Amino acid sequence: MKANWIIYNNHLALQDGKNVYHPNASDIYSLLSKDDCEKQFNINCENPTVDLPNIRFSKLGSSLHIRLNNNECGEIICNIEAKRKGTYIPVDVLEGTIIDQCVYNNTWFYLSGNTLQVQEILENVGIKGNGRISTRQYLKLIELELLNGTRLLDNEVEISCIKNTIDNNEQVPSTLKATLFPYQRTGFLWIKRMLDDCNGCILGDEMGLGKTMQVITEMLSLKARYEVPMLVVAPISLLVNWQRECAKFAPTLHTAVHYGQNRIGNYKELLNYDVVITSYTTVVSDIHMLNMIRWKFVALDEAQSIKNPFSARARACKKLNRERSIAVSGTPFENHITDIWSLIDFVQPGLLGSLESYQEVITDDVSGGKRIEPILSPLMIRRLVADVAKDLPEKVVSTQALQMSENECHEYDRYLTSLKNSVESDKINLGMLQQLRIYCTHPYAVSEDKGFGDPAEVSIKYQRFCEIVEEIVSREEKIIVFTSYKNMFEVFKRDIPNRFGIQLWAINGETPVAERQEIVDRFNGLSGSAMLILNPRAAGTGLNITGANHVVHYNLEWNPALEDQSSARAYRRGQKKTVFIYRLYYTGTVEQVVNERIERKRDIASSAVIGNDGQSQDRADILRALELIPSIRN
Incomplete structure (x- = not known):
């Protein structure tokens, strides 16, 4: 029994009953010059022109390229194609093997030159046929083209389409x-x-x-x-x-x-x-x-x-x-x-x-x-x-709990022990915790040593602050920073302009009232990034600082109203951007107690509860602060 020549997809194949065989271009060429039956794949077959008299057999080959694009669903599609007379013709790939001969418009031709190179690429990437490929396979194809300079890739993929192919019906974990x-x-x-x-x-x-x-x-x-x-x-x-x-x-x-x-x-x-x-x-x-x-x-x-x-x-x-x-x-x-x-x-x-x-x-x-x-x-x-x-809402609040370094923990413990030894339990008040709060801003803020190294190397909080500032500066946006302590102002003034190359202004209790709005106007009017350091009591009300949409509360205040009034310098009418508010505090320290107190008072306010004068709670907060010892291991 003889096998018959057929057009299978886009190439010539031999069919013997239910079996289909896929000869390569060399096999077909050898048969074109024969008049008698030959054996291919151990079966008898005629010259292809006998079964397919309307097919013209060209003696000019065509090279391959790999075309990448998206389907209507946004998925990445890879097709192997031959370019012939300005037209791109699909090339069949079966089980990962390129069929090196094609039929198009009743013309048969062979694939020349780079077939082995394209075959090697498909094997390297794990592509078994034309059609959808994974993102990983796409990336590997791009990488091979980029680093090897093969120039075999025609990339028409729209990346935005790839990112729209997620299954929006999938549920978020309950x-x-x-x-x-x-x-x-x-x-x-x-x-x-x-x-x-x-x-x-x-x-x-x-x-x-x-x-x-x-x-x-x-x-x-x-x-x-x-x-x-x-x-x-x-x-x-x-x-x-x-x-x-x-x-x-x-x-x-x-x-x-x-x-x-x-x-x-x-x-x-x-x-x-x-x-x-x-x-x-x-x-x-x-x-x-x-x-x-x-x-x-x-x-x-x-x-x-x-x-x-x-x-x-x-x-x-x-x-x-x-x-x-x-x-x-x-x-x-x-x-x-x-x-x-x-x-x-x-x-x-x-x-x-x-x-x-x-x-x-x-x-x-x-x-x-x-x-x-x-x-x-x-x-x-x-x-x-x-x-x-x-x-986004008009205001995004990010409260960031930080952990002291080992050195900071030891020094804080020393201050805490000294405080406990110096006061009687019936005479303690919020003001006595001031030294602990100052230390939490930065070791330099309490140090008598006038030397000044890199403040980010000795303070975890300052490190995090710099990370936040770095990203804001990269966006060419402005920052308002609130801190209560004069020595912290000096740390900012000496470090920030040099570290980030931005202008810095400050308003505290020593700044003449007449000059404060002038400083704000210069800050608001400056193009690009800048920083304004404010004392919440001196500049937490009255000023309109809508030129900034980032607010950092470097140290938290006992009174949540003071914090909210300070945030409102940027989050107010006239602000055209979402305002991002960052609240930084150390866990296991007096700052954790301050944060807990603020959250408790906000909960009470939101529930419209009218309570007592707060003195008994003040005492409880102080005692809680005296109990906490920072640890680097949770």
């Missing part, structure tokens, strides 16, 4: 004790899809948009699938804040802070927790112990911390034994194109090859940025405040 804004829900669903699809991504939303909340939601989703334990790596200043945010919004997550001299020493103990929260410095020192665990998920907060690929923290974080990775940063690209390489190398290890090969083809300029964009954009979701303004 264990989340919060309601997400629409863009946060979109962010969570995108993160979930990216981690499922290619195991890593970058969350690059601007500061104030709730990146932590989106990551916590994903951690709840992973826990529901028993994908634990998970690891969060963050600056020291944010460790306790991560733990408190989890406790508040995801109480089913069992967390532990792994940091400090008394941190957990046996990796098996870490397995008792859903989420372990640690610092970059601890990852460096404990990398061998941490790598005894296969982490289901690793999140780097303030991931610009690994932008220098040669740093110890970058090297250690990339060694972490993990299944999924997310880099969280409001400023994912700060100075150099290597920043991007380092972040992508964490979330997609090896995707961009070595740093040396990357730098050979990606220049540190606008042109380099354009070349890396097709890889960066699919891997990163980034929303600006202006993009989601309709979803």
Whole structure:
């Protein structure tokens, strides 16, 4: 029995009953010169022109290219095509193998030149046929084209379409004790899809948009699938804040802070927790112990911390034994194109090859940025405040609980012991806690030493403050900072202009009243970033400072009304932007008591409860402050 020649999709094939065979171009050419039957695949067949007399057989071949675009659902589609007389013709790929001959408009032709090269690319990326491919496969194709200069890719993919393909019917975990804004829900669903699809991504939303909340939601989703334990790596200043945010919004997550001299020493103990929260410095020192665990998920907060690929923290974080990775940063690209390489190398290890090969083809300029964009954009979701303004309330308050360093803990304990020894319990009052409150602003604020080093090196709170300011300055926006203490004004004045290159003004009780509005007018009228330091009692009322939409309460006040009046300098009529208010305080210190007192009074006010004169509660607050001793281990 003879097999018959047929047109199968876009190529010639042999059919023998129910069996279909796919000869290559060389086989077909050898038959074109034969008049008698030949054996192919151990079956008899005629010259193809016998069964297909209307087909013209061309002796000119065509080269291949890979076309990438989106379908109507936004999914990424990959097609292998041949270009012939200005027309792109689909090429069949069966089970990962390119059929190196085509039929188009009754003309048969062979594929020449680069077929083996394209075949190698498909095998490298794991593409078995034309049609939908994963984001990971798309990224690998782009990387091969970018670093190898193959010029085989015709990329027509709209990245915005990729980000619109999430399943909006999917539910947020019921264990989340919060309601997400629409863009946060979109962010969570995108993160979930990216981690499922290619195991890593970058969350690059601007500061104030709730990146932590989106990551916590994903951690709840992973826990529901028993994908634990998970690891969060963050600056020291944010460790306790991560733990408190989890406790508040995801109480089913069992967390532990792994940091400090008394941190957990046996990796098996870490397995008792859903989420372990640690610092970059601890990852460096404990990398061998941490790598005894296969982490289901690793999140780097303030991931610009690994932008220098040669740093110890970058090297250690990339060694972490993990299944999924997310880099969280409001400023994912700060100075150099290597920043991007380092972040992508964490979330997609090896995707961009070595740093040396990357730098050979990606220049540190606008042109380099354009070349890396097709890889960066699919891997990163980034929303600006202006993009989601309709979803945001007029005011966003971020209370950030911070943990003192070991040195700060010891010094605070010394002040606390001295205070306890110097007063009688029946004579204590709020004013006696002043020294503790001043120390909580900064060690320099109480030091008699006139020397002045880097204030960020000796204060966790100041470190966090600088991180906030850095992102605000990158957005060229203005900041109002409230602090009650004169010595803290001096720290700001000496450090901020040099560190960030911005103008700084100050208004406190020594500033003549006649000059205060003039200072505000200059601040409001300045284009770009600037900072205005205010004493809440001297400048907490009366002034209209709508030129700034960021307010930092560097130290909290006992009276919540004073804090609210201060915030209202920016959050008032005439303000055209969402106002972001940051409240910083140390846990385990008098500042924790101040925060608890503020929250309690706000709860009372919101419930319209009229209470007593507060003196008995003042005493209880003081006694509570005297009991608290800061610890680096929670």
